Amino acid sequence: MQSLDAEALCRQLAEQMRPHVSPATTLVGIRTGGLWLAERLHALLGITQPLGAIDVSFYRDDYAAKGLHTKPQRTEIPFNVENAPVIIVDDVLYTGRTTRAAINELFDYGRPASVGLAVLIDRGGRELPIAATYCALYLPEPLPTSQNLQLERDEDGSLNLRLIDA
Amino acid sequence: MKIRIANGRVIDPANQTDRIQDVYIADGKIAALGHAPDGFVDARTIDATGLVVAPGLIDLAARLREPGFEYRATLESEMDAAMAGGVTSLAIPPDTDPVLDEPGLVEMLCYRAKKLNRAHVYPVGALTLGLKGERLSEMAELVEAGCVAFSQANVPILDNTVLMRAMQYAATFDFRVWLQPIAPFLSRGGYAHDGEVATRLGLPGIPVAAETVALFTYLQLAKITGARLHITRLSSADGLRLIEQARAEGMDVTCDVSINHLHLSDMDIGYFNANCHLVPPLRSQRDREALCRGLAEGRINALCSDHTPVDDDGKLTPFSESEPGATGLELLLPLTLKWAAASGLSLLDGLARVTSDAARIVGITKAGHLSVGARADVCIFDPAAQVRISRDTLRSQGKNTAFLGLELPGQVRYTLVEGQLMFAIDHA
Amino acid sequence: MRNPQLNKNGELQHLLTLDGLPRDVLNAILDNATPFTEVAEREVKKLPILRGKSIFNLFFENSTRTRTTFEIAAKRLSADVVNLNVSTSSTTKGESLLDTVDNLCAMQADMFVVRHAASGAPVLIAQHLQATGRDHIHVINAGDGRHAHPTQGLLDMYTIRHYKRDFTQLTIAIVGDVLHSRVARSQIAALTTLGVPEVRVIGPKTLLPTEIEKLGVRVFHDMSEGLRGVDVVMMLRLQNERMNGALLPTPQEFYKVWGLTAEKLALAKPDAIVMHPGPMNRGVEIESAVADGAQAVILPQVTFGIAVRMAVMSMLAGQ
Numbered sequence: 001m002q003s004l005d006a007e008a009l010c011r012q013l014a015e016q017m018r019p020h021v022s023p024a025t026t027l028v029g030i031r032t033g034g035l036w037l038a039e040r041l042h043a044l045l046g047i048t049q050p051l052g053a054i055d056v057s058f059y060r061d062d063y064a065a066k067g068l069h070t071k072p073q074r075t076e077i078p079f080n081v082e083n084a085p086v087i088i089v090d091d092v093l094y095t096g097r098t099t100r101a102a103i104n105e106l107f108d109y110g111r112p113a114s115v116g117l118a119v120l121i122d123r124g125g126r127e128l129p130i131a132a133t134y135c136a137l138y139l140p141e142p143l144p145t146s147q148n149l150q151l152e153r154d155e156d157g158s159l160n161l162r163l164i165d166a
Numbered sequence: 167m168k169i170r171i172a173n174g175r176v177i178d179p180a181n182q183t184d185r186i187q188d189v190y191i192a193d194g195k196i197a198a199l200g201h202a203p204d205g206f207v208d209a210r211t212i213d214a215t216g217l218v219v220a221p222g223l224i225d226l227a228a229r230l231r232e233p234g235f236e237y238r239a240t241l242e243s244e245m246d247a248a249m250a251g252g253v254t255s256l257a258i259p260p261d262t263d264p265v266l267d268e269p270g271l272v273e274m275l276c277y278r279a280k281k282l283n284r285a286h287v288y289p290v291g292a293l294t295l296g297l298k299g300e301r302l303s304e305m306a307e308l309v310e311a312g313c314v315a316f317s318q319a320n321v322p323i324l325d326n327t328v329l330m331r332a333m334q335y336a337a338t339f340d341f342r343v344w345l346q347p348i349a350p351f352l353s354r355g356g357y358a359h360d361g362e363v364a365t366r367l368g369l370p371g372i373p374v375a376a377e378t379v380a381l382f383t384y385l386q387l388a389k390i391t392g393a394r395l396h397i398t399r400l401s402s403a404d405g406l407r408l409i410e411q412a413r414a415e416g417m418d419v420t421c422d423v424s425i426n427h428l429h430l431s432d433m434d435i436g437y438f439n440a441n442c443h444l445v446p447p448l449r450s451q452r453d454r455e456a457l458c459r460g461l462a463e464g465r466i467n468a469l470c471s472d473h474t475p476v477d478d479d480g481k482l483t484p485f486s487e488s489e490p491g492a493t494g495l496e497l498l499l500p501l502t503l504k505w506a507a508a509s510g511l512s513l514l515d516g517l518a519r520v521t522s523d524a525a526r527i528v529g530i531t532k533a534g535h536l537s538v539g540a541r542a543d544v545c546i547f548d549p550a551a552q553v554r555i556s557r558d559t560l561r562s563q564g565k566n567t568a569f570l571g572l573e574l575p576g577q578v579r580y581t582l583v584e585g586q587l588m589f590a591i592d593h594a
Numbered sequence: 595m596r597n598p599q600l601n602k603n604g605e606l607q608h609l610l611t612l613d614g615l616p617r618d619v620l621n622a623i624l625d626n627a628t629p630f631t632e633v634a635e636r637e638v639k640k641l642p643i644l645r646g647k648s649i650f651n652l653f654f655e656n657s658t659r660t661r662t663t664f665e666i667a668a669k670r671l672s673a674d675v676v677n678l679n680v681s682t683s684s685t686t687k688g689e690s691l692l693d694t695v696d697n698l699c700a701m702q703a704d705m706f707v708v709r710h711a712a713s714g715a716p717v718l719i720a721q722h723l724q725a726t727g728r729d730h731i732h733v734i735n736a737g738d739g740r741h742a743h744p745t746q747g748l749l750d751m752y753t754i755r756h757y758k759r760d761f762t763q764l765t766i767a768i769v770g771d772v773l774h775s776r777v778a779r780s781q782i783a784a785l786t787t788l789g790v791p792e793v794r795v796i797g798p799k800t801l802l803p804t805e806i807e808k809l810g811v812r813v814f815h816d817m818s819e820g821l822r823g824v825d826v827v828m829m830l831r832l833q834n835e836r837m838n839g840a841l842l843p844t845p846q847e848f849y850k851v852w853g854l855t856a857e858k859l860a861l862a863k864p865d866a867i868v869m870h871p872g873p874m875n876r877g878v879e880i881e882s883a884v885a886d887g888a889q890a891v892i893l894p895q896v897t898f899g900i901a902v903r904m905a906v907m908s909m910l911a912g913q
Contacts, residue, residue, distance in 0.1 A: 055629060058641040058908070067912025071622075072629045081637070108638035365803040366613060368713040368740030368779055373804070437598050437721070438714030482692055482722070484712030486739070 006151060006159040009120045009136040010037065014044040016134045017087070017118060021045050024113075026079050026086050028052035030102050033091035033151035036159060037120060041089060050078040054088075059101035081110035091151035091161075093119040093135070096128035121161070123149050167209050168192045169585060170202070174214025174546060178221060179518035180525075180535030189219055191542040194584035198538060212580055212587075214546050220517050222254025222285075222543030222581065223498055224524035224534050226422050226470035227398065229491070230256070230287075231563075232278070233271065234263025239475040239563035244495065245284040247562035249589035251496040252545030252578040253471070256285050257528050260292040261319035267292035267303045269311035276312045284588055286543070288314045288528050290344060293332045299323035302335055314528050315342035317398065320445045322350040326383060333393035342529065345384050346398045347405060348446065352376035357486045359401075359449045363432040369485060372447050377405045385412045388419065396527055397421035399472060401446040403456030410465060420527050423457050424472035425494055425501040430454070430568055440481045440488035441568040444472075461519060462509040468524040469505070471498040475564020493564035497555065499547060500574035507575065513549065542585035551577035598720045601729065608720045608733040609906050611742035613783040620787055623905055624752050630901035630908075633670055643908050644673035647704040651677045652694070653736070654710040659873065660736055663896070664707045664745075667903035673705075691715060692722050699723075705732045705910065713739030713776075732910040734903075740776050745906060746871055747780025749899040751788060753891055754826055756898065757867050761788040767820050767862075768794065768811075770830035770852060770879055771801045773841075777871045778830055779809075786810040796820035797852060800841040817852055821861045829854055829870040829879050837878070845878045855881040859889065867891045 026049040029038025035053050042051045057063075057072035088102050099117055106112065116133035124142025143149060148164040171189040176199065178184075183199075190198040190206055197203050228248065231239035248256060258275065260266035266275070272289045279287040291313035295301045305316060316336055323329040336343045353376040358364040360371025381397065385408065388395040400406055400423050409421050426444055431451045435442045442448055460466040474491025481488050498520060506516025525534025533541045552573045557565040581589035597614060601607035606619060633639055649668045651661050656679060668675045680694060695706070708716040716735040723731050737743040751761075758764055766785055772778040772795050785793045786809070795802060796814045807813055814820030821827065837845040859868065868880075868890045876882045884890060 058629070058643050063643055063912060067909070071625055074629045074632050076632070104642070108636055108640060110637045360804045362805040362808040365805055366779070366809060368738075368742065368776055370740070371804055438717050479690065482718070483690060484710065484715040484718055484739075486712045486714075 004121070004161040004163075006120065006161045010040050010159060011044070013118060013120060013134055013136040014041055016136070017041065018045060021047065022085065023048060024085055025049065026052060026084050028054050028077065028086055028088050028102070028106065030088065030090045030098060031055045031073055034089045036151060036153050037091050038089035040159070041118065052077040052079065054102050054105055056098055056101035056105060059105045061097060061101070075105065077109050081106060081112050083111070083113045085114045085116075086112045087116040087118050087133070089118045091120050092149050093117070093122045093130075093132050094125050096126050096130035099130050100128055120151065121149065167585060168206060169582070169587070170208045170211045171214050171219055171544065171546065172211050174217050174219035176219045176536065177513050177517055178536040179514050180221070180522035181537060182514065183536070184512070184514045189536065189544070191582070191585045194542055194586070196536055196538050196540045196542050199536070212546065216548065216550075217546050217579055218513065218549050219536075220545050220547070221521040221534050221536050222545045222583065223252050223520045224255040224528060224530060225253045225473065225495065225498055225520070226257045226468055226524055226527060227259055227424070228253070228256040228471060228473040228495055229259055229261070229475065231475055232262065232275070238477045238480070241278055241282060243561065243563040244473070244475065245279070245282050247493070247495040247560070248285040249581045250561045250578060252499050252547060252581050253495055254285050254543035254545065254581065254583050255288060255525075255528070255530060255533055257288045257290055257314065259319040260290055260317060261297060261321065265292045265296050266290070266313070267295050267297070267308075269304065269307045272308055272311040272313055284583060286533070286583070288312075288530070290315045290317045292316065293318050293336070293343065294323065294328065297321040299325060299328050302332055305336055305341055306339060309339070309341060315344045315396070317344035318346065320346050320348060322348040322380065324350050326387070329383075330387045330391060333387050333391040337391050337393040340394060342396060343393045344396045344398050346446070347377045347380035347384060347400075349376045349380040352379060357443060357447065358435060359432040359447045361432060361450055363435055367435065367438065374402045374404050374449065377402050377446060378408055381405050381408045385409070385417065385419065389417060395419045399424050399427070399446055400457065400466060401427050401449050402453045406456055406460045406465065420467040422468040422470050422527070423461055423466050424470055425497055426472065426492060426568065427454065428457055428461065428469065428505050429501055434568055435485070438485040439568060440483065440485050441492055441566050441570070443485055443488045443490045444492060445490045458505060458509055461505070462511055467519070468527055469498070469502055469519040470524070471495050473562070475562050476566050477564070478566070481566045491564075492567040493560060493562045494567065495562055496560055497567060497569055497574070499545070499578060500553065500576045501569070503549065503576040504574055542582055544580070544582040545578060546580040547576050547578045549576055551575070553577050598717055598724065606909060607729065608716070609744050609910065610716050610720060610733065610735045611783065612744045612747045612780045612787070613742065615783075615787065617787050617789070620748070620751065620784060623748055623902070623909065624755060626909060627752055627898070627902045627905035630904040631898065633904070634897070634900065639670055640672055641670060642672050644668065644671040644911055647673045647911060648702060649673045649675050649705045649707060649907070650698050650703045651675060651707045652680065652698070652709070653678065654680050654691075654708075654715070655737070657709055657737070660709060663899050664734075664736060664903055667900050667907060670900070671904055671907055673907070691718065695719050695722060699728060699731060703731060705734065705907065707734045707736045708738070709736040710738045713741035715739070734906060734910070737776055740774050740779070742780050743776040744780050745899070745903050746777050747784045748906070749895060749902040750781055750828065750869060750871070751784050752898045752902050753869060753895050754867075756894070757891060758825055761785070761790050764790050764825045765792040765823055766790055766794065766826040766828065767796055767824045768828045768830065769796045769817070769820070769854065771832050771836060772797055772806060772830065773801045773803045774833065774836065775830045781828060782809050782811055794820050794824070798842065817858050818861055821858055824862045825866055827854060827859065827862055827866060827868045829868065831871060831873065832875060832879055845875070849878050853877070853879060853881060854884050856883050856887070859884055869895055872896070
């Protein structure tokens with residue numbers, strides 16, 4: 001597997017998105033990794049609309065089984081979703097369930113004009129019919145389920161991707 | 167029928183006896199101790215090796231729920247419980263339905279009990295008609311029918327003039343008056359001892375003053391009227407102190423405590439355990455300790471079960487809506503033993519409170535002791551056995567008690583009433 | 595004796611009282627309430643957490659207001675809510691409390707929100723569910739007798755934390771009819787658990803329960819003494835039926851001595867907040883100028899109450 005330089009992937013992703021960004025474009029990061037990435041993209045792309053943040057804890061489809069185990073944080077959508085072009089940002093696309101929850105939650109704020117999905121990496125293993133609009137890296141082989149890929153942020157603010165045995 | 171109880175440790179508080187010896191029973195009476203009387207031929211031998219042979223227990227308060235409350239318990243079920251508990255004499259409070267205020271009812275109760283041929287019953291008649299605290303009952307007639315004392319059970323008289331007249335009238339005949347100290351208005355609407363636990367749980371409280379104010383009134387009226395007063399179900403240290411003060415002034419007054427108040431305090435209510443809903447309420451730990459000491463030192467004269475069978479419907483409700491009371495006949499002996507051991511008392515002194523001392527309060531002379539010639543009411547128990555109290559093992563129809571699930575000392579092995587074996591567990 | 599509100603793993607199975615709840619559980623509920631405050635600002639004020647769940651509002655004592663806040667909370671979590679006002683008369687006609695509960699369990703209830711006039715009624719229901727092996731059904735106490743009103747206590751804590759941040763630096767006074775107040779008991783339990791160094795109760799001796807000081811509070815009878823230097827004033831409601839009789843001579847005298855006026859409030863810290871569980875008796879417990887004044891946070895209490903109840907329902911359902 002090629003080395004995963006999160007900073008480089010982030011820049012690549014921004015370049016993919018740049019031609020499609022308009023003054024009306026809004027970004028919503030999924031807490032926590034997606035939000036870090038969205039903050040970067042927001043700056044790199046010079047987006048003028050305020051950045052949104054989503055916590056999908058309440059919309060997860062395994063809520064009844066797993067409950068509120070991590071402390072949920074606020075969902076903050078500081079712009080009007082109605083008729084806005086929205087790009088949801090997440091670090092890693094895997095089963096697609098988190099994206100599903102985020103789309104559902106977004107629609108409780110209004111009816112967006114369009115919804116896109118930007119991710120650093122698509123690790124395969126989809127369980128829902130969801131695909132990224134923008135993706136910096138598609139892994140050629142799906143990662144085994146025993147492994148976790150996640151974005152981390154250092155104290156100096158630099159982003160790293162880490163592969164962990166679950 | 168003749169019975170020899172062999173090799174038992176005979177503990178007879180009335181005679182200050184505690185020794186291993188044989189007991190010979192003939193014609194329903196104690197025929198001899200130690201050596202067989204002339205011409206005694208065993209009809210049956212009970213091997214009491216390792217067991218205690220004591221007088222059958224005398225319970226100052228056992229509600230058998232007849233008449234009126236047969237859905238909760240019947241004379242049969244509760245008599246079985248008494249036999250299983252080694253209790254051979256029962257004083258019955260008058261709060262049946264109808265109330266024991268008519269000679270006919272008392273005769274019927276005595277007749278029914280006699281036919282069952284188990285524990286002896288000693289009805290306590292109602293002091294006032296219907297326990298209403300308005301008109302006096304026919305005390306002379308009631309005594310003729312079998313009543314041994316008069317009480318209001320736990321229904322206080324509102325009008326002190328009526329109470330005074332009732333005590334005067336009873337004193338005319340030197341009848342015993344048993345009163346439970348409950349000041350009517352101070353206890354109204356309360357369900358638990360007015361203290362930290364009630365405050366925490368938000369249960370309306372009953373202050374100790376509900377007991378002491380009533381006690382003070384009763385003691386004053388007894389002094390004026392000369393009534394033979396016995397105070398039932400003492401619950402507080404302050405109440406005991408009032409009684410001792412009256413005694414110091416020369417008054418002859420006795421009192422008892424229930425097994426519940428001896429072993430439980432308001433802390434045991436825990437998360438609204440309705441089995442701890444009792445009258446009077448369970449008081450503080452400090453009160454409980456004072457009651458234990460008072461009983462150990464004989465300042466409290468007797469211990470009773472205050473047996474009050476309540477069915478599950480009466481207990482599976484919020485605390486304040488539940489019916490007060492707990493089953494007790496089968497717990498009287500174990501809880502006497504537990505208290506005696508905890509108080510460092512000998513079995514002889516401990517058992518006195520449920521035999522000879524209790525007999526004196528009821529006025530029973532033929533039983534409560536094992537003298538030659540006494541009625542052969544005998545309780546034979548294994549003092550070393552530990553028994554877990556459970557709904558399945560209780561014979562009383564009332565399965566509700568705060569002691570469920572606990573292991574208590576003492577197991578009754580044989581109960582004899584008038585020389586007849588009425589209950590036996592054979593560990594063959 | 596197992597704490598009836600915790601399950602075998604020590605997790606919150608029911609919410610029955612705040613008395614005895616550990617500090618981290620209280621804090622977890624308050625923390626979890628924060629994200630729910632934002633739901634009210636959305637276009638669609640709904641979260642899918644309790645989709646398909648049936649919640650029965652079982653009110654044996656009428657209270658439209660409390661029932662409504664639970665109903666809103668449950669509906670914002672997408673639950674199906676059934677309101678039952680079980681008048682006490684129908685239970686005396688024969689059906690016992692537990693019969694009613696069993697009936698509703700047979701209708702696949704997932705959660706009961708119980709209001710009852712008798713202290714301990716929700717505890718009894720929880721014990722019954724446990725004894726009959728129905729551990730998947732949850733009970734929330736919406737006020738029982740004088741015992742507890744845990745969600746009110748929690749929303750009060752949320753409000754205090756919102757305005758004052760650190761519990762360990764506060765002096766808090768609870769004023770009025772503590773004797774009959776389940777709210778006061780829940781407040782005292784939570785405040786002492788959360789480390790408030792001084793909790794005061796102020797009122798006439800007739801309205802303060804015996805040995806209340808053993809719950810960890812300081813007792814005052816004089817308002818000006820009790821309010822001096824406090825950060826939070828929590829007023830209690832005085833029920834109409836207690837106003838004239840053996841507990842208090844008249845509401846007028848109560849107001850004169852223990853009513854919260856601007857003048858008395860001036861003795862508290864300048865930034866003290868004033869709370870009230872509602873409904874208020876203006877001119878009995880509190881002066882209108884105070885109730886509507888800048889220091890009152892009575893309406894935010896109501897708003898926070900919905901978020902806190904959503905948090906509690908979510909946490910119970912998610913165990």
